Each structure stands twice: as structure tokens, then as C-alpha cells.
Amino acid sequence: MTAVLETEGLTKRYGRHPGLSDCTLHIPPGRVVGLVGPNGAGKTTLLQLAVGLLTPTAGRIEVLGGQPASGPDQLARVGFVAQDTPTYANLTVADHLRLGAHLNPRWDDEVAQTRIDRLGLDHARPAGKLSGGQRAQLALTLAVAKRPELLVLDEPVASLDPLARREFLQSLMEFTAESGASVILSSHLVADLERVCDFLIVLADSRVLVAGDVDELLATHPRLVGLRRDPEVLPAGATVIQASHTDRQSTLIVRSETPIDDGVWNSERLDLEDLVLAYMAKAAVPAPRRAEMTR
């Protein structure tokens, strides 16, 4: 099957400032992909390149086998919920659904109406008077009812309160379960993604640090705890992602394709957040120059 997203050396610069550098990715279909990284890491750049709002400075990108936004067919196959979930403030909820119906050949009005009714949104209410959570749901409804094969969401829950956040992710999960579509969503919080994603991309400072299936990532990134020793003495085939030492004890987070069972180290399974933080901390190590990137 065609990859949902395939990039090779994908680069986007804003003047001299790098937005995304040399990004090579292969995302198989049917995944819910979490894109995580600090603010300014390049998440929005990558997503906007995927939906064709931006064009690359260099490199190649294919989405569902086609060029992003190359024509009405390609646009119809990809749904996008932009950051801050923009809607037309003076158009009503019903107007937005009509907009969707008029502009999308594969529009499923029943899905749209059902979702709006279930959310309890007033059809006659202007979108500008909806709460943040309701607006996000409206934007998601628009993207979902066009029945895309890939749904891209840029920080959809960043501005929502915890309850609205949960409800939003809930309805996103319902959509993926019903439609079987692929999803890419970004967040700067791993907790948002942990429950919903089965594929993870970690971005920092415009570069991809790691990408892969969540289960595989967790299986190949153990935390090793043992007596303090020289960090150069590594278990065979393992690369250190993060190392910390006390007087007596060393704790390493390593990447290793084979399980580590040498009797020297005590191997523990990481959770996703620890893994992401380990990579981000590693990226931040050549510190002084990169300090600016955290904000």
C-alpha cells in the first residue's frame, strides 16, 4: 500500500531561519501518528507542507502518493484542522456545514449533522460565539465529513481545557475507528498523544529526532540501571540517548535493536513520555546555541 506520508530530505527555510531540515520519513497507512516537539520545533511546518499550504525549499514530499494540494482530488483526500481551529466568525454552524457540502464532492452530510447534533451545537449560532472547544469540534466536523483518507490536525487541543480536550480526542478516536482513515496530529504534550497514537515522530530544532511505531520504540528503548561505570562501556549494539549518574549508580536510556540481558544492567521499560523527553534532552545538549529554540 502507498505510504500516507513519504518525505526525503524535506527542507523548508523561512529566509535564513530553518523551519524544517532534511526530514526523511515513511509513514505506513492506517496509523494514528503523533507529532511531538517543543514550540518552534517545526511541527506546523511539516504539517503545512503535508497539506500543501507551504511548498518545500528542497527535498521531496508525497502524501497518499500525490503532491500535496496538487488538485481537487488530492485536496479531497486530505482533511486538515489548522492550529487554533480557524472558522468564519460571522458564519453560523449551519453555514459552515453548507460550505463543506458545497466545496467537497465526497461530503457526508449525515455524518456532519449527526456530529453537530450529538455535540449539542446550535445550528443558527455564529462560529464566533462558540467556545474554543465547540469551535474545535466544528472544525473537526468539517474535516471529518469530507471523508478524507488522511486527517491532519495541528495542535488541535492546545487551547482547550482538560474536559474539552478529552472530548475532542474521544471524537477523533471514534472517527478513526469508523473510517479507518490515517491521522497525523501534533502536540507539544506527550500526554495528549499517548492514549491515541500508535506511531510517533519527535521533532526538535527543525529536525526529526526519532520516528517509528510506538510499540517498537518502547521495545527498543530500555532504561538501564546499574552500578556506576564509565559511560563509554556500552552494552553491545546500543547507543546512549541519555545518561545520568549518581555516586554509585548509572542510569542510561539507550537504543538497542536487541534486548539487553547481560546481567550487568537491570533493564526497565520506558513510558512514552520518558522516551520523548530523553530525545529532547539529547537534542538540547549542545546547549548555548540551541537555548533559543525552546521558546
Place this chain on the structure above:
Amino acid sequence: MIWLTYRQFRTQAIVGAVTLVAAAIALAINGRMIARAWTDSGAANCPATGDCAALTNFAHATDNGRTIVLFILGTALLYLVPPLVGVFWGAPLVARELEAGTHRLVWNQSVTRDRWLAVKLGLLCTASVAFAGILSLIVWWSSYRIDENVLNRLTPLLFGARGVVPIGYAAFAFVLGVAAGILIRRTVPAMAVTLAVYAAAVGAMILWVRAHLLPAKHLTTNLDLSQGIEQLGIGPNGDMRIVAQAHIDGAWILQNQTVTAAGKVFTGPADPTQCGRDVGPKACEDWINTLGLKQRLVYQPASRFWDLQWAEVGVFLVLAALLVAFGFWWLRRRSA
């Protein structure tokens, strides 16, 4: 796309329609009053009988407060509509979407960016042109008797508010607004730039370009002061300036000079014994008549009204087309 364009444009369309209806009613009433003055003054007989002395009565009859105010308002409205269309219809068209971020919503429906812009631009440019065109037609109908018999349609201020020129202005102003919005990406600055550039373009057209859209005609005749003197001045050193009135029916006079038989502009010297405080104006005129001076005119004749109209519309439509091309190109290559 058509539905969305209509839905987003609805409020502006209503404002435009109300303005148009109000203007139409006022101008229709005024047109009726001018028509009544036309028959009552006897001027209506002028074309048939050739007795056109009554035109003076007509000019007098229409020279009253209400008629003149409505006449001027109609003309002024035709000058105001194009820039207002550019500022309030054109500039926000794309700028507001970019400012509110809704372009990220609408450009990800199953409609390409090019088609989105093409439909919006096409429909609203048609609306702008129709607005200006209908208004121009109403103003024309309401005031053609004054235009033809009392005033001169070729005079710069009347020319821009008659015929098809307002249509060219409206198309240019609208597209200028859209292009400014695409380039500047913020509504209010785009509005300001639209207004400034529009005013500069139309000002330049009126002041420097229009007279040269078609090669002007030249006419040199013997100076005839009996037709009326436009200007007569004598300086302290005896230098002198005399300009006779130009009499070419309905023409737009671009230059009116008095030249000597050798073809040089006449600058005196005045003969103090003939032209001065102590002698009457008659003596001075008689003396001037003996000098063999000529009147040299550069002008656009009345018959060129429509040629000049189409030429000016052409200029603005070409500018509008360039702006449209720029808008598509910039929107395609710009970063979101």
C-alpha cells in the same frame, strides 16, 4: 464556491444595492426636473428649429440649488464608488482570510487555491463593474441635457464620471484592493494602500496621461479678439501676454497660445502709447490687431469623447489584468 462567495459578500452586496437604489431614486427625480426645465424653457425646440437662444433659459432654470446639488452628488458618487469598492470589497477579500487564518480552512476544502481566487475575483469584479456601470447609466440619463447643452463632457472632472470610464475605474480599484490584500496580508493597511495607489493612478491619468491617449489636434488661426479675451496682461517692463478665447464647440482645449507670425509665443513689448492706463482698452485691441498675431490651439475635439473613453478604460483594464496575474502568481508562491 459561488454559494460561499455570495454568503461572505452578502452584507456588502446589500449596502451596495441600497446605495444604488437610493441614488437611482434621487437621480430619477432630478432627471425629471431637468427634463421639465428643458421643455418649459423652450430649449426643447432648439434641435428642430435651430432657435437655440432658449438654451440660456434652460441653463438658468437648472441653475438652482436642488438641481445643481443632485447633479454634483451624482457625479461625485461616480468618483467615490470605485475607490470605495476597492477599499471595502477588494482589500478585505483575501486579506481578511489571511488575517483571521481562515485561508487554512478554506484552502483545505476540495477546491484549489486558484479556483477559489478565480471565483471570488470573477464574481465580485463583475459586481463592482455592474455597480459602477448601472450608476453611470443612471447619472448619464439624469444629466445628459445639462452635459450636452450647458457643460462640456470632455472637461476633466466630467469626463471621469460619464460613460464607460467609471467601469474601468471600478474594475481597476477592486482588483487593486484584492492584490494589495494578497501582498500586505492585513486588511486595514491594505485598505489604506488601495486608496493611496488608486488616487495616485487616477490623478496621474487626469493630470498627465489622458490628454495624450490620442494625439491631440492642432489649429492655428488669426488672432480674433472680438471672440472674447481670456487673458490680457502688461508687465512693468512692457512685456505682454494676451490670450483670446478658444471657440471650438465641445472641445477640450489643452493649450491656447498667442504666437507671432514667426511662430514664437508673443510676449510683447507693449506699445505704451496704445496700451496703458491713459488709453482705453479699445485702442489697445486695435493696436494688437495690427500685429498679425495668431492663435495656436492644441485640443481634443468633442467627436473624440468615446474614443478617449475607450482608450482610458483600456488603460485601466490592462492595469487590472496585470494586477490579477500578479495576485494569482503571488498567492501561489507565497508561504502560508
